[in-house]
Amino acid sequence: MSLVTxxxxxxxxALGNLYPDVEIPxxxxxxxxxxxxxxxxxxxxxxxxxxxxxxxxxxxxKAIGEYMVxxxxxxxxxxxxxxxxxxTIHDSYWASFVTSQYNxxxxxxxxxxxxxxxxxxxxxxxxxxLHFGHLRNIFLGYAMSGVLEVTGNKVVKANLINDRGIHIxxxxxxxxxxxxxxxxxxxxxxxxxxxxxxxxKYNDEFKKxxxxxxxxxxxxxxxxxxxxxxxxxxxxxxxxxxGKEDVVELWxxxxxxxxxxxxxxxxxxxxxxxxxxxxxxxxxxxxxxxQQGLEKGVFFKKEDGSIWIDLESEGLDQKIVQRAxxxxxxxxxxxxxxxxxxxxxxxxxxxxVIGDEQNYHMQVLKLILQKFGHPCAEGIYHxxxxxxxxxxxxxxSREGTVVDADDMMDEMIAIAKQQTExxxxxxxxxxxxxxxxxxxxxxxxxxxxLLRVDPKKKMIFDPxxxxxxxxxxAAFIQYAHARICSILRKEGIEKMPKxxxxxxxxLSEQISPAEKMLAVTLEQYPDIMxxxxxxxxxxxLCNYTFQLAQQFNSFYDVHSISKAENDEKKQLRLxxxxxxxxxxxxxxxxxxxxxxxxx
RNA sequence: GGCCCCGUAGUUCAAUGGAUAGAAUAGAAGUUUCCUAAACUUUAGAUCCAGGUUCGAUUCCUGGCGGGGCUACCA
Numbered sequence: 268m269s270l271v272t273x274x275x276x277x278x279x280x281a282l283g284n285l286y287p288d289v290e291i292p293x294x295x296x297x298x299x300x301x302x303x304x305x306x307x308x309x310x311x312x313x314x315x316x317x318x319x320x321x322x323x324x325x326x327x328x329k330a331i332g333e334y335m336v337x338x339x340x341x342x343x344x345x346x347x348x349x350x351x352x353x354x355t356i357h358d359s360y361w362a363s364f365v366t367s368q369y370n371x372x373x374x375x376x377x378x379x380x381x382x383x384x385x386x387x388x389x390x391x392x393x394x395x396x397l398h399f400g401h402l403r404n405i406f407l408g409y410a411m412s413g414v415l416e417v418t419g420n421k422v423v424k425a426n427l428i429n430d431r432g433i434h435i436x437x438x439x440x441x442x443x444x445x446x447x448x449x450x451x452x453x454x455x456x457x458x459x460x461x462x463x464x465x466x467x468k469y470n471d472e473f474k475k476x477x478x479x480x481x482x483x484x485x486x487x488x489x490x491x492x493x494x495x496x497x498x499x500x501x502x503x504x505x506x507x508x509x510g511k512e513d514v515v516e517l518w519x520x521x522x523x524x525x526x527x528x529x530x531x532x533x534x535x536x537x538x539x540x541x542x543x544x545x546x547x548x549x550x551x552x553x554x555x556x557x558q559q560g561l562e563k564g565v566f567f568k569k570e571d572g573s574i575w576i577d578l579e580s581e582g583l584d585q586k587i588v589q590r591a592x593x594x595x596x597x598x599x600x601x602x603x604x605x606x607x608x609x610x611x612x613x614x615x616x617x618x619x620v621i622g623d624e625q626n627y628h629m630q631v632l633k634l635i636l637q638k639f640g641h642p643c644a645e646g647i648y649h650x651x652x653x654x655x656x657x658x659x660x661x662x663x664s665r666e667g668t669v670v671d672a673d674d675m676m677d678e679m680i681a682i683a684k685q686q687t688e689x690x691x692x693x694x695x696x697x698x699x700x701x702x703x704x705x706x707x708x709x710x711x712x713x714x715x716x717l718l719r720v721d722p723k724k725k726m727i728f729d730p731x732x733x734x735x736x737x738x739x740x741a742a743f744i745q746y747a748h749a750r751i752c753s754i755l756r757k758e759g760i761e762k763m764p765k766x767x768x769x770x771x772x773x774l775s776e777q778i779s780p781a782e783k784m785l786a787v788t789l790e791q792y793p794d795i796m797x798x799x800x801x802x803x804x805x806x807x808l809c810n811y812t813f814q815l816a817q818q819f820n821s822f823y824d825v826h827s828i829s830k831a832e833n834d835e836k837k838q839l840r841l842x843x844x845x846x847x848x849x850x851x852x853x854x855x856x857x858x859x860x861x862x863x864x865x866x
Numbered sequence: 867g868g869c870c871c872c873g874u875a876g877u878u879c880a881a882u883g884g885a886u887a888g889a890a891u892a893g894a895a896g897u898u899u900c901c902u903a904a905a906c907u908u909u910a911g912a913u914c915c916a917g918g919u920u921c922g923a924u925u926c927c928u929g930g931c932g933g934g935g936c937u938a939c940c941a
Binding site (some may be wrong): 294297299301302305310312314315317318339348349350351392429432433434443456473484491520533542546571573575582583587589590592594597609620622623624625626628630652653654656658663687692708719720722723724726727729732735736737738739740742743745746747749750753755760768798810814817820821823824827828829830866 | 869870871872877879881882883884885886889890891897900901902903904905906907909921922926934935936937938939940
């Protein structure tokens, strides 16, 4: 139970006892951390009670303040400033909090919920390598999985691979025409990049063919439909759906190259999946559901044979769920996949990490499943995130402004190396240790950069700013962590002592402002984690951990730990920094960001 | 056209309807005989406009202006 919860409960108790005749809604009890310019730790806002109780804030504040001091052993004193009741918590509360929790390895871990949650993320196409936009999706999905797991859920990480369709055939056609049998092995090119190269090649050739046809007198529009390479791709798609052997064989081979490439990227990113779904497997499932829905009367058939659902009563349009020729559209397979996931994994919740351009699509998906009456519908949650844009605007593959994911990782690691060398911090490391360190710093920076913004908001990716290792970055937190580890090494203390080294600790002196600030922030950690889960927002953890690191740095500046004024202070400070480092590791680790012990 | 989202320091981001709107970065000025200066301290700088609700509005409502997305028998 967190302190804020306790304060709220005590305030409600006080109001109930002091004003038994008046019903005070629980939602009107708001508690905030006290602003630094006032004395106190937490503040109860009195304004909401004034009208209900028809009394002045000073009177109510005094009554509640007195009650809280007298009826708890942790409220030390109170102070009323213009409608705000500022509460000061006893130093002994903070001391016992730190003493009891500093080496608790499960601090921040929530109670089990018995819920199973699937988080689907990454969900790439198999015709080109992962790009910077995928990185936001992947890190968000992985971090969210971690947050949900820490808060007590059983989490299934899933990846739905879009491995079929015309775009895949385009790469295949171009490869057939121009590759002369080139493979990742023969060229030394990573599989996903090799296939991506032929996707680019396809588009180049398509443009050339269209230009030629226009030059020969054809209308632009007609040419774009009649280009031979496009026709080839279309034929290939039909052959694929018909199961034509050589096409299927090529499809398998090229997808295999892509998967091998993705695996390397995922491994480097430090992410993984428990379940893989392939649209080539699931697209038929949806069609069965559509048939059932037709029988149930949820869907209806138009004269041309196409099947629709009417969502006008929900303020939306009519949506097609199956084409006139009987083939599946995008949403058809999503319907099938949603049900398959639900049934295979016994899901209570299903989180989809998908960009906000698909808000409408996801709304429709959920509505269709609700109308169909399937129990999986209620648990569907679209974790919608904004697009990543460049300072110059959107990334466009046609204009070649897409930033490749592998390149980005390389660049970040190179920057980490360069900055470490420039700072002259390479001494005392082996070559392997340095390689690991650069990865930890470079990838940490990249992940943090993408996770620190509220997922719902679109974000600007500024290459110049992203490589900065100062300020609101992972490196700042990593550095603070390394400093703590360094102190503990010199003191000969493990970073997470198994035994309670400070069992005989007794507080006799006042806690300093810097010491208290750390304790207060540490105490809030479980609440922050829960908020991140409730709001599906890992950026709260980034903000929190950065604040913790800032406070540690200030603390470190004003207080010596190894040369503390006396043994009591030294023990208190050691406990504080052990716990600070632990919470940093826990929070960052939940999001897949590692913290080095030296840097 | 219809529907949805977003406008906060020069820039990138914060702020369950609560106190004098916080950080980071860029700018200015400082700190190292002492546990890692990738740090710390000080300083200057912002709520798109106009109404409304409220004791109190960056937050909620209405109307503008500006930006983005969706509105396919594409995925």
